[in-house]
Amino acid sequence: MKAVHFGAGNIGRGFIGLLLSQAGYEVCFVDVNEDFVSQLQKRGEYPVTLASDGQETVMVNNVTALSSVTHAAEVVAAIAEADLVTTAVGVSILKFIAGAVADGISKRVAVSAAPLHIIACENAIGGSAQLKELVHAKLDEDTRRKADASVAFPNAAVDRIVPLQKHDDILKVVVEPFYEWVVDSSQMIPGYTPIEGVHYVENLEPYIERKLFTVNTGHCSAAYLGYLRGYETIQQAMADEPLTALVREVLEETGAVLVQKHGFDKAEHSKYIDKILERFRNPALTDEVSRVGRSPLRKLSPNDRLVSPALQACERGLSYTALTRSMAAALLFDVTDDPEAVELQAAIAELGVEAAVTKYTGLAADHEIHQSVMAEYGKLKK
């Protein structure tokens, strides 16, 4: 079985590539990073080490790579022949790979009706659906009709903490032992071979919301609040008990929404929160605040980990003040090598913070959540 995976970065190598290779796939990574591509081509394998007491290392083999820049035709041919296409490039990068995916589909459906599943493994609600829209916009009508019958884009939720990697071996990845990959089976077409380690569910919404609004909401809250207190790593921030209490408060707010909306058991959800906080603290990892807080505009956007649960809490008459504190902290995330943080700071300077909040969160100035963000921003500024 053949898989083409876009993004040979941390999640690509440390999670998706690992599971696919162990499931018997021949994995072809596609990346813009020529160093990753040439090393993967040359070695055909790479090591993944678990950040746990035993520090166990497994070799991921049966892998190769292509450059999305210099091997464009080969990438299209690989997609045309693949059984599975996956991505872990960042949701904002999907638009740049959509052309190659569309060309691969066009080449494929012209000669074959064999099923192809395309799964975006990004931190976003409806990541594969977003990719489908970008890809379908590039297909002619006849190809789109054929693709509708044989090419599926099931949404997914992926969870594994993989920090920035700093090793002599550029392919080596250190990952936390925990992982969860949940795929929406209702969007699949006949002929799909399940991947071992993947959890298939008929309704993804509870899973993606639980993951995004707990792991990701909590993680970015720790990063933004930690940044304001001068911490460089999440491990340092999580050793600060008052800060951890603030993060827990945020997760209690999102938890109340999740329990009410999806019917999760309250006690079980509380244990889930404890486990997540423990994962953030993992002493065998060094996870930088700047990585976990990266891309604050994406994280402040209406459908993402802060604004969406706050809106849902508000609609249900539940508390959202801790969430707006995290949003306010995100507005103060002034990391100069993060392009989105730079854009956010420039917008605040140019438009004023009130208008910048509306611009990026979609919340009108008279919305009660917007007003709460402003109040929390005022307190944090002091």
Ligand SMILES: NC(=O)C1=CN([C@@H]2O[C@H](COP(=O)(O)OP(=O)(O)OC[C@H]3O[C@@H](n4cnc5c(N)ncnc54)[C@H](O)[C@@H]3O)[C@@H](O)[C@H]2O)C=CC1
């Ligand atoms: N690192 C983590 O702990 C987790 C990350 N994710 C999600 O996984 C996705 C990837 O994150 P990371 O692996 O951390 O990022 P990363 O930056 O380590 O990897 C992204 C890779 O995509 C490549 N890339 C960029 N543009 C490309 C293009 N046009 N064509 C092909 N490759 C391209 C980059 O060169 C890089 O190797 C993001 O959506 C993130 O939100 C999800 C769960 C956990």
Ligand SMILES: O=P(O)(O)OC[C@H]1O[C@](O)(CO)[C@@H](O)[C@@H]1O
């Ligand atoms: O690009 P994003 O959304 O910050 O993705 C990385 C996040 O995903 C996670 O891996 C959680 O699955 C966290 O490590 C991190 O907060």
